[in-house]
Amino acid sequence: MKDFFGKDASVLKNKKLFLFDMDGTIYRENDLFDGVIELLAKIKEKGGRYAFITNNPSKSVIDYVKKLKKLGITNATEEDFFTSAQATVLLLKERFGDKLIYAQGTKSFIKGIKKGGLNITEKYTENAAAILVSFDTELTAKKMRVSCEMLTKNDIPYYATNPDWVCPVSFGSIPDCGSMCVGYEYATGKKPIFIGKPESLMVFAVMDKFSVKKEETVVIGDRLYTDVAAGVNAGVDTICVLSGEATLEDLENSDIKPTFVLNSVKDIVL
Ligand SMILES: [Mg+2]
Structure with a gap:
């Protein structure tokens, strides 16, 4: 597969841990984005893990499980989350x-x-x-x-x-x-x-929990100064999706450079 700019992104097929941001990455408020359910199923089918890492501390993990279940991710459990x-x-x-x-x-x-x-x-x-x-x-x-x-x-x-x-x-x-x-x-x-993203603490905590190496991990998010920066600070690959905050103009003007850019998580091919 290729990213938004035509860069080869086939390395994503070898990833074992996918750390997703939520707001703007897999949903916007109460609308789950296209392709999310299929992508999560594919990760599991390949023997990988995923976790949702969020800077939003206003909800507890139990609230997030309820929210994702309501949005259609019916197999969400507390284990799938790490919040600020x-x-x-x-x-x-x-x-x-x-x-x-x-x-x-x-x-x-x-x-x-x-x-x-x-x-x-x-x-x-x-x-x-x-x-x-x-x-x-x-x-x-x-x-x-x-x-x-x-x-x-x-x-x-x-x-x-x-x-x-x-x-x-x-x-x-x-x-x-x-x-x-x-x-x-x-x-x-x-x-x-x-404390939250862009600090690397959250990324390292989840990698430790699942005993996964840096090369096997990818951080996926819609913000350069939090999601992508957290991945960069942790030394892992990053995907910036254009379904939320970051625009092409932001990408050009920012010093924080994601490894890959995609329109949305729907474009991740594993
Ligand atoms: Mg976000």
Whole structure:
């Protein structure tokens, strides 16, 4: 098979682990893209694995299983997912153990990271070891105020789940965690350390889980500065699909270069 620009992409036939982004890559909000079900079946038929890695921490893995089942991927299980919330638990557990962490996020996110073993408070405190903010589809002025008070009065490490500027929805986009953090920076002067893609943490975590090598792995996504960059940072092959955010103009102007470019995942031939 050849990619969008005619580059030979037959190396994809040898891949064992396919790490898919979700929004803009396999669906847009509630519409599953053509060819996704067939491609996933083909990967399994060839003895490969796939996982959905997402920067969106506002939903738990169980919510994602439900969502994909509803969209027609009826055999989706919890094992198929790795979210920036799971990456956050791994990283903050390693760095802070059971110390108190102030966190702002959706109910589902807070529940998930508590279940993962983090010691979390959502109230203002001067006893926290770190501050964590995440993409918050339940954000209120009251929550923003508490986060800004935490950032202003406490000089402690500050993390954010994902650097995305926008989250795609049916009519266009809404501001995501990266944009929210810019607002907080204007208000408090503080900038976070981001955990999700483009950091390589999520890619390596899934490769480890399935004992797969770099050469056998490919990252597939619609964004250069998160999905493709995460693959590049992990040293694995990448596919940029044009079914979501990235345009041909972005590809030309960006320093982040995917290994292959395709119109959509439907064009992946295995
Ligand atoms: Mg995406």
